[in-house]
Amino acid sequence: MWITIGGLLGLHELRLRCGFRIPRLDGLRHISCAVSRTTYDPHSGRARPKQGRKAKREMEKARAILSVGEEESERVAGLDVRPHRAGYAASFYEGFATRGLRVDCVRPGFVSCTFKVPPRLTDAGGNLSPGAIANLVDEVTAAVICSEGHHMKISVDMSISYMSAAKVDDELEIISKVLGHKGGYSGTYVILKNKATGEVVAEGRHSLFGKLLSKI
Numbered sequence: 553m554w555i556t557i558g559g560l561l562g563l564h565e566l567r568l569r570c571g572f573r574i575p576r577l578d579g580l581r582h583i584s585c586a587v588s589r590t591t592y593d594p595h596s597g598r599a600r601p602k603q604g605r606k607a608k609r610e611m612e613k614a615r616a617i618l619s620v621g622e623e624e625s626e627r628v629a630g631l632d633v634r635p636h637r638a639g640y641a642a643s644f645y646e647g648f649a650t651r652g653l654r655v656d657c658v659r660p661g662f663v664s665c666t667f668k669v670p671p672r673l674t675d676a677g678g679n680l681s682p683g684a685i686a687n688l689v690d691e692v693t694a695a696v697i698c699s700e701g702h703h704m705k706i707s708v709d710m711s712i713s714y715m716s717a718a719k720v721d722d723e724l725e726i727i728s729k730v731l732g733h734k735g736g737y738s739g740t741y742v743i744l745k746n747k748a749t750g751e752v753v754a755e756g757r758h759s760l761f762g763k764l765l766s767k768i
Contacts, residue, residue: 556561563684586634617676649687653726657676661730663696666747680718685744685754686710688726693740693758696728705762712756716746736761 633644673684684730689712698706718724724749731739738760744753
């Protein structure tokens, strides 16, 4: 059973405002609010979005994209991941995500790299995955901080704009620059471009923080 009201009001507040008594609604599960298109639950006293057919289809689509099949699970389980000493050697993840990244030019506050998109970092559509792009942004911008003699810093925030797709075997030019420093904070910028077409694949900004070096 449904009762439609013109706004998202609690039953008690509605009774006070309208000046009439609302009978007990023990048999009702929800009250639908026509204005806000949300569902009011009298038991919790909270509103929750009303999920339509389109939202359900999108949810099923996202679930299908994120799901991992048995074959993929077996492949991952079969990988030989050996333990490493943190801070002394690259981890499996770093090697998997950045292997093939070639540094072309390094100078204070500037790093230029080339990266050929490998099959291992592509999604179901054959494009370089957004996660792989985010990892490249993270690694290259962290490296450009070190080009100025700073020690390794930790990420504070990162923003990435995904502009176009990169396919398998596309060669990317990755250029990162230091925007500036303020105290222990550092700002960096990076752009990923298709080397053959000049098309921008992604660009990002990355803020990092670390302790100031002692001048003593």
